[in-house]
Amino acid sequence: MFYIELGLRHILDIEGYDHMLFLLALTLPLTFRDWKQTLWWVTAFTVGHSLTLALTATELISIDGTWVELGIAVTIFLTGGFHLLRNFSVSNSGRYLSLIFGAVHGMGFGSYYSFIAQNDVFWWAWLPFNLGIEVGQIALVVVLLFVYSILQKFGVQLRTLRLLFTGVVLTLSAQMILERIPNELF
Amino acid sequence: MCFGICGFSTKVKHEFYVSVTDIYVDAEKGQIDGVVKCFPDDWERAMNALLANKVQRYVQLDSTSQDSLHAVYLQKHLNVQVGEQSIKFGYSGTVRGPDEVYLLFEGPMELAPEEYAAGWSVNQTLLADIYPTQENIVILHYDGQKYTSSCREGNEYEFNHSF
Numbered sequence: 001m002f003y004i005e006l007g008l009r010h011i012l013d014i015e016g017y018d019h020m021l022f023l024l025a026l027t028l029p030l031t032f033r034d035w036k037q038t039l040w041w042v043t044a045f046t047v048g049h050s051l052t053l054a055l056t057a058t059e060l061i062s063i064d065g066t067w068v069e070l071g072i073a074v075t076i077f078l079t080g081g082f083h084l085l086r087n088f089s090v091s092n093s094g095r096y097l098s099l100i101f102g103a104v105h106g107m108g109f110g111s112y113y114s115f116i117a118q119n120d121v122f123w124w125a126w127l128p129f130n131l132g133i134e135v136g137q138i139a140l141v142v143v144l145l146f147v148y149s150i151l152q153k154f155g156v157q158l159r160t161l162r163l164l165f166t167g168v169v170l171t172l173s174a175q176m177i178l179e180r181i182p183n184e185l186f
Numbered sequence: 187m188c189f190g191i192c193g194f195s196t197k198v199k200h201e202f203y204v205s206v207t208d209i210y211v212d213a214e215k216g217q218i219d220g221v222v223k224c225f226p227d228d229w230e231r232a233m234n235a236l237l238a239n240k241v242q243r244y245v246q247l248d249s250t251s252q253d254s255l256h257a258v259y260l261q262k263h264l265n266v267q268v269g270e271q272s273i274k275f276g277y278s279g280t281v282r283g284p285d286e287v288y289l290l291f292e293g294p295m296e297l298a299p300e301e302y303a304a305g306w307s308v309n310q311t312l313l314a315d316i317y318p319t320q321e322n323i324v325i326l327h328y329d330g331q332k333y334t335s336s337c338r339e340g341n342e343y344e345f346n347h348s349f
Binding site: 002003006015112115116118121 | 202204206223225285286319323325334335336
């Protein structure tokens with residue numbers, strides 16, 4: 001139970017807002033009517049995240065944290081851009097995007113996980129921890145979709161809302177990218 | 187739109203401040219053993235804060251002086267009670283790994299072994315004086331059973347448990 005809660009807090013922690021920003025970007029074209037796609041996309045993200053979390057925590061793959069942080073910012077920007085270019089259409093390609101980008105995000109958490117869950121705890125805690133992440137993401141996405149529908153009820157056009165949130169996503173992620181570019185590139 | 191000007195920075199990455207503590211009730215030895223694992227840089231920062239205005243820094247101290255600091259800090263930041271009985275932990279040494287520091291401690295079993303089955307109260311504020319978001323994961327081991335929880339700001343760095 002503790003590791004479910006830990007996964008949940010990992011997602012809902014405001015200091016990890018890049019994760020939240022990614023979910024905002026991911027859900028840009030979605031509404032409650034697309035609940036099946038929503039579930040697919042969120043689950044694909046968790047699967048990608050879980051796999052690379054395990055691979056980096058066991059040191060089967062090792063990528064410098066600076067590049068991973070940059071990669072996370074890039075995935076947010078690309079997700080926002082992807083939906084904008086596709087005119088916010090919902091398709092199966094979203095789940096593959098989620099899977100791949102989830103894998104990038106998972107790499108950012110491997111060292112933390114290997115620190116907190118070593119030895120016999122490692123695999124035993126892996127499933128509940130990722131389950132917590134999944135539950136946290138679904139909860140966040142439901143809140144986001146709820147906010148969309150409330151704003152729509154107040155007469156805000158869905159397209160206007162999407163363009164506004166896309167602007168937020170692209171602006172913040174572009175700033176993240178600029179700030180996270182490793183010094184060695186200059 | 188420049189968020190930097192508005193005071194909103196995206197530069198802060200998702201930093202995690204965490205430690206893991208294992209506490210074992212060893213009925214055979216009549217002793218309670220424990221080990222805290224934390225990041226070396228976090229630990230060094232806490233030790234330097236203890237030194238406050240002294241000119242010497244933690245890394246410049248000899249191992250005896252470092253151990254004295256460790257003992258003082260652990261005593262201040264780790265309080266464990268079983269029922270009404272506080273466990274009198276004493277610092278017993280440090281082991282340094284490549285990316286972590288292990289602080290060892292032990293205390294006497296002053297109750298009958300079966301009394302350790304209930305009434306645990308753990309308060310651990312280790313490194314919370316340095317990092318407000320510090321989370322101290324604590325794993326209690328008793329009679330082949332294990333319980334995991336954490337001390338963090340959200341629960342005022344304290345939890346209770348009965349096996």
